[in-house]
Amino acid sequence: MYPEELRYAKSHEWTRVDGNVATIGITFHAQDEIQEVVYVELPEVGSIFTKGEEFGVIESVKAAFDLYAPISGEVVAINEGLEEHPEWINESPYEDGWMLQIQMSDPVELEDLMDAEAYRQMLDSGESL
């Protein structure tokens, strides 16, 4: 449920690094807490975020949840399919349900993110959304 090759933020976003580009989504745990995702709002390509800044919103029937950038940089791609298929986030949080690709401005920030083991430990200690 928590792939080893990903890095995890306390706010439940995952990051997959390929060269200088980070792909970002939300974890299995986050989508399970939110339940049926019915709406996703993502930023425009070209938007710039600093680490910890809100980059979008994800919503279930009942509530809205903010999304936070786990890393600083410029958005180079968004998953446009999610507008029509928000359910991909539930069905495939690490693949079809990806949200953004960010060109990292400060890859050293990756060191602040957790590995899968540390993220699992955080969940086991009772941290929820």
Next chain:
Amino acid sequence: MQSTPLYQQHEALGARFTEFGGWTMPVQYSSIIEEHHTVRFRAGLFDLSHMGEVAVQGPQALEVVQQLITNDASRLRDGQVLYTPVCLPSGGILDDILVYRLGKESFLLVVNAANTAKDWQWIREVNSGRAVLENQSAATGLLALQGPKSADVLAELTPFDLDLLYYYECVQTDVAGVTILLSRTGYTGEDGFEIYVPVEKLQRLWHAIYEVLVRNQGLPVGLGARDTLRLEMGYALYGNELSESITPLEAGLAWTVAFHKPSFIGHEKLRQQAVAGVMRRLTGFEMVERGIARSHYPVYIGEKRVGEVTSGAPSPSLDKNIGMAYLPVSYRQPGNELEVEIHRRRRKATVVKIPFHPSSVRRRSHAI
């Protein structure tokens, strides 16, 4: 935090829980959207045992009830039910309740869970010793069976001929061998029933209904779908659309204010407001631009902030994002544009008529 005697059954069915009015209640079992559609097309079973029940009895029972409520309980015959606000002298809504006439001198008031304590105090104060009052909330369980198939489900479990029971009528009968109070009422816009049962028989009744329900492709339903179902009908929810600073006239409940009654609490203020005219009225809208309006989001007409969203959600039946808000009365024509501030951006919405979705309740076509 209180929980109903069915907590463990809900847990075993995979329920997720939420806090509501001081109670831990199931918010969903499988999926809010699936549960919603199940009620619209088949049948759903709700545990509503958090609701409060107050019995008012004795020769002066009617007189006390009439003073408490804005609607007219003198119109009720035995076995009829009435929806009504209970107002403060200010005209503000203390609660919205159901009044059951069980007998000439016997009424049952069904109140919102979060308001049970304050209602009980208020009722005792207004009563001042005239009628015999009993707070039966802790001793009474409540199940709702809602949806077009609910009569088929219930017919398997009761000797009573359900064809005799119309919308807002009640009868004392047996379901699954348990003596209960049954009414053809609900909060979903579908045909359906509410069943009042002594708490010690609640589990037995739940299991009996559940068994027949699943054979009829029904599902248990949580408060999540209850909220989307009632919102599609434009039904007010206390704490969202209704509060002590909102009057029935503003909330679109003028039909529940019986000005012809000689007196009731709030009469004077409500009459004044009726004469002067209300400034704001509860109004439905649907989103035109992307975004889901939620409770408390600001609402704008042009550059002017005119209020806030009282309830808003994606509507599973309409596949649109809908909501309600108090708007200036002059601005309530369907098609008028407004804007809702969602995540720091204003997004276009348009006024639409309430209900958003047509009702399918089983009304008696003429008085008997």
